[in-house]
Amino acid sequence: MHDFKMKNNRLFCEQVSLDAIARKVGSPVFVYSKKTILDHFNKLKKAFKDIDPLICYSMKANSNLSICKILKDAGAGIDIVSGGELYRAQAIKVQADKIVYASVGKTPEEIEAAIKAGILFFNVESVAELKLINAIARSLGEKQKVAIRVNPDVAAKTHKYITTAKKQNKFGIDVKTTKEIFFKLRKSLNNLEICCIHLHIGSQIEHVTPFIQALKKGVKLIELLNKNGANITHINIGGGLGIIYDKEKPQTASDYAKAIIPILADKNLKLILEPGRFIVGNAGVLLTKIIYVKDTSVKRFYIVDAAMNDLIRPSFYEAFHGVIPVIAKKKIKLKKADIVGPICESGDFLAKQRLLPASLSQDDILAVMSAGAYGFSMSSNYNSRRRAAEVLVDGKTFEIIRKRETYGELIKNEITGKL
Numbered sequence: 037m038h039d040f041k042m043k044n045n046r047l048f049c050e051q052v053s054l055d056a057i058a059r060k061v062g063s064p065v066f067v068y069s070k071k072t073i074l075d076h077f078n079k080l081k082k083a084f085k086d087i088d089p090l091i092c093y094s095m096k097a098n099s100n101l102s103i104c105k106i107l108k109d110a111g112a113g114i115d116i117v118s119g120g121e122l123y124r125a126q127a128i129k130v131q132a133d134k135i136v137y138a139s140v141g142k143t144p145e146e147i148e149a150a151i152k153a154g155i156l157f158f159n160v161e162s163v164a165e166l167k168l169i170n171a172i173a174r175s176l177g178e179k180q181k182v183a184i185r186v187n188p189d190v191a192a193k194t195h196k197y198i199t200t201a202k203k204q205n206k207f208g209i210d211v212k213t214t215k216e217i218f219f220k221l222r223k224s225l226n227n228l229e230i231c232c233i234h235l236h237i238g239s240q241i242e243h244v245t246p247f248i249q250a251l252k253k254g255v256k257l258i259e260l261l262n263k264n265g266a267n268i269t270h271i272n273i274g275g276g277l278g279i280i281y282d283k284e285k286p287q288t289a290s291d292y293a294k295a296i297i298p299i300l301a302d303k304n305l306k307l308i309l310e311p312g313r314f315i316v317g318n319a320g321v322l323l324t325k326i327i328y329v330k331d332t333s334v335k336r337f338y339i340v341d342a343a344m345n346d347l348i349r350p351s352f353y354e355a356f357h358g359v360i361p362v363i364a365k366k367k368i369k370l371k372k373a374d375i376v377g378p379i380c381e382s383g384d385f386l387a388k389q390r391l392l393p394a395s396l397s398q399d400d401i402l403a404v405m406s407a408g409a410y411g412f413s414m415s416s417n418y419n420s421r422r423r424a425a426e427v428l429v430d431g432k433t434f435e436i437i438r439k440r441e442t443y444g445e446l447i448k449n450e451i452t453g454k455l
């Protein structure tokens with residue numbers, strides 16, 4: 037599942053001890069395993085090998101250039117959601133015809149840049165956006181391929197902040213409007229080729245049923261549209277595969293493929309996938325050092341040097357991340373504790389009520405597990421904290437793939453005028 041394992045009482049990433057990385061690079065630091073990233077990508081590729089889909093890694097999960105490049109070199113395309121992500125994809129020379137672009141709020145500048153770059157598809161999320169892409173394509177003398185992101189109105193049974201396919205969500209276009217686009221509006225959109233239906237129903241989805249429901253709705257819609265003169269050649273089923281953070285038992289890549297492939301049999305549609313968390317989630321940890329042990333009359337706190345600005349998932353989604361000391365303690369008496377950061381918010385915690393060795397003390401390093409997805413990429417400078425460093429392990433070696441921010445970088449874009 038992943039390459040973070042205890043050996044001789046030390047936690048290793050592949051063949052490098054995490055304690056050694058923390059001592060050398062400092063903390064907080066995200067550490068990623070190259071082998072795990074590739075293993076997860078290849079699991080998906082293998083599971084779907086019979087239909088050879090385009091797997092576009094969803095860069096929002098972890099947009100570090102080195103991580104994206106590993107996946108690009110392994111054959112992945114990229115799923116982007118902003119001009120900044122397009123810029124990143126271009127920086128590592130991702131083939132433009134392997135880039136797909138979703139987002140409910142693409143600006144005219146972002147649309148123009150993406151058309152000029154030659155991306156494969158915009159995943160269009162509103163009629164207004166469709167018209168704007170058409171107008172910009174016309175002004176550039178281009179014909180742009182687009183997908184309609186359909187909101188299939190299915191419940192993904194995941195956290196309310198990461199469900200995207202209910203009527204109440206801001207994402208996608210409902211089925212009725214999609215039909216109107218094809219039957220009425222399409223004639224006036226001469227600079228668009230509407231040839232894909234896109235579905236993304238949410239994230240951290242553990243069971244295959246909602247994927248099946250959404251895909252069946254998507255395929256039925258495509259059949260109806262194609263019977264009536266449309267030419268839909270692709271279906272994009274987004275990302276959303278859940279991973280194990282705690283006790284989850286999510287579908288495997290193979291379970292997922294076994295459910296999806298038969299629905300597409302004989303449909304003559306090229307499949308696109310946009311996995312993010314599945315590939316990188318369990319391929320990274322966040323290392324943090326205990327600054328203080330604080331015992332109050334009701335509980336123990338380990339106050340650590342990572343905080344909600346580094347990993348917001350516990351505060352934002354009440355998400356669970358395992359916490360493991362990188363050096364195991366010999367005498368194991370356990371005590372419950374909250375692991376909290378230095379930020380001035382009661383919501384600043386990484387874990388609550390965890391049984392950890394009672395002998396943990398100042399300077400001990402903890403690994404916050406499964407922090408590879410939506411960790412660094414959702415981090416911020418709140419409380420003027422510098423963003424963490426990132427390290428990539430490859431076998432016996434490791435390298436810094438993003439330096440820790442400096443205080444100078446923290447203020448460099450601020451204009452103090454005559455102050």
Ligand code: PLP
Pocket residue numbers: 094096097115138236238239240274275276277310311312313314409
């Ligand atoms: N595709 C789209 C359109 C998304 O919005 C997201 C995440 O929110 C993803 C793909 C990736 O999802 P996940 O990381 O759950 O695979």
